[in-house]
Amino acid sequence: MAAVQVLLLDGETLELSLDRKSKGEDLFEKVCDHLNLVERDYFGLIYEEKGDPRNWLELDKRLSKFFKAEPWKLSFEVKFYPPDPTQLQEDITRYQLCLQVRNDILSEKLACSFVTHAMLGSYLVQSELGDFNSDEYTDTSYLKDFRFSPNQTPELESKVMELHKTHKGQTPSEAELHYLENAKKLAMYGVDLHPAKDSEGVNITIGVCSTGLLVYNDKLRINRFAWPKILKIAYKRNYFYVKIRPGEYEQYEQTIGFKLPSHRAAKKLWRVSVEHHTFFRLTSPDATVKPGILPKLSSNFRYSRRTQFQTKQIPIDREQPSFERTLSSRKMPVTRSLDPLHQQNNEANKEPINKRHTMPHPPSRVPGLDSSPAKRDKVRHFETRIVPKSNYTDVEKGSNPILSSVLASRLGIALPDPAPEVDMAETIPEAQRLRSEVAPGERALEDQPSKKKIYAKEAWPGKKPLAPLLLVTSAPPTNFL
Structure with missing residues (x-):
């Protein structure tokens, strides 16, 4: 044991x-x-x-x-942070999500403005203490045990007290729901960050979330690749690649590369991307490939758990469970x-419950980001193809992607022919597509009209289609090939 x-x-x-x-x-x-x-x-x-x-x-x-x-x-x-917390069926699930969001705020992973800190703090107090009692709460001293911000000030506590008065009549579950409704609007809500570098060696951060991949430069989002616009994701050595569908006025696909601290970090980002795409975009996970007799030089990784669509379909035939806050x-x-x-x-030593609605302080140890290189592993190359499927869920409807023409050139390793800026303004319409056969070792998340093995088109005119790797740079690093 x-x-x-x-x-x-x-x-x-x-x-x-x-x-x-x-x-x-x-x-x-x-x-x-x-x-x-x-x-x-x-x-x-x-x-x-x-x-x-x-x-x-x-x-x-x-x-x-x-x-x-x-x-x-x-x-x-x-x-997996749900984009709409109201779709969670049980209060106890929303409560656990509240704890996670609060931990993220106090660890400064989730940045907030002064007004947002005060608003979220007021819902937190309402959930734990109930309605404001003017006879008992004469000043902000009743908030001394609460933490709403990494840098809490008396001005913030006064604002929390002022907003707490306006929440009269809200139950703990209602206050927690309002807490999540405000938290989901934060820019970094549900974003899994991974440090990387662009082709010029500038430090950037790649974020993975329910809607796609995000690119940040000095905490400023400079581009967004929605899942419907991504054809394929792959990694080789310590490089992570994203192949983008051509825009409305473009003829060829683009491949953008990012340099990660290590091979292990690149594989980690690839796995997280595959898991998020499968969970939020598919109605069911792909079938697991059975291992063969001969060893394979590619990854058999598949996300095999339930997707968000399947989770929503689970009937919960029980009363709302009671739990201690x-x-x-x-x-x-x-x-x-x-x-x-x-x-x-x-x-016999169990302490009595003095409060019926309270939310705990986050743990003292909050893991950080992966910024240290790991040991050198045996080099392999794995790839993932992603195109819209007939079983995709409508996550992207109503989204407003943000583009940056000024910083688009700093998104990654460019192709020999300069690739035009990625057009993220429109969502690809759904259409009926048949599932294609995919060779073992490829991670397929796409449907194609034929059952032939799909190879991406050439990245620039005048040449034959490339092999499945398709990852070409103008000046490949010495350790790349």
């Missing part, structure tokens, strides 16, 4: 004992059962390894593959064990 510690979103540490042959799925199910979650596909487990503090646990593999020394330490977090600044974080004997010994 192996000792496992899981840090939950409310700061509680859950201790378990698992067989060393257990898979990540076994641990994940135990944690979700402990939290009484049904809509569990939005969540995941993060583990830390040398040089990279944030890695999503592969649930279909043995836990012993990722850990050497005990206890095995992980953290439970939101992996605890504020860790008033009640010290606890370590809870799922061992039956341990539970019996601690039952």
Whole structure:
């Protein structure tokens, strides 16, 4: 048996004992059962390894593959941020999402203005304390145990108190829903960031979210690649490539490349992109390819869990579960064990519940971004083809993409013939398409009229179509080929 510690979103540490042959799925199910979650596909487990503090646990593999020394330490977090929190069916799921958003704000991962901090803080207080009581709350001292911002000021507390008075009559679940409705409008809500560099060596950041891929330069979004505009994503060595569909007045596709800190970082970005595309854009995941007799030089990775569409279809035939909302600044974080004997010994020492609606402080350890190079791995090349499918969900409707003609040249490695600016202004209309055959080792997320193997068109006129790699630069690095 192996000792496992899981840090939950409310700061509680859950201790378990698992067989060393257990898979990540076994641990994940135990944690979700402990939290009484049904809509569990939005969540995941993060583990830390040398040089990279944030890695999503592969649930279909043995836990012993990722850990050497005990206890095995992980953290439970939101992996896929729902674009519309109102579509979540249960209050307990929204509560866990509130905890994640609050952690992101306090760790400065999610930037807010003064007004937004005050608005979100007022809904937080309403959820925890209920209606404003003028007799009891004479000044802002009743907010001393709350944290609304990384840099909290008396002016912010006064504004929170002023807005708290306007929320009279809201239940805790209603206040949390308003909290999420305001949080989802933040620019960095649900964006998974990965540091990279462009062709000129300028530091940029690539974000993966429910709508596509985002490119940031000095915290300013300079471009957005919506999923319907992306034909293929691939990585080779420490380069990550995105192949873009031609625009309305363009004839050829474009391939844009980004340099990651390491081969492992490039593969990590590729996996996260595949998972987000499958979860938010498909009605069901692609079938898993069975391993053959001969070894393969390509990735068999497939996102095999439920998609957002399937999660919404799950009927939940139970009453809204009751759960405790605890504020860790008033009640010290606890370590809870799922061992039956341990539970019996601690039952008598269980503290009474003084508050019926409180939200905990986030854990002190918040993982950072992957910015350190990892050990050199054996070089392989994997690619993903992405085009609109008939089973796509309408995530992109009503979106307003932002373009930057000034900074478009700094998006990545250009092709020999300068590629025109990517047109993201329109959404590709849906049409009936048949699923194409894809060779093993390719990650296919597209439908084509024929069943022939699809090779992308040449990147510039006058030459024959290239091999499936199609990743050409004007001045390839010495370690690229």
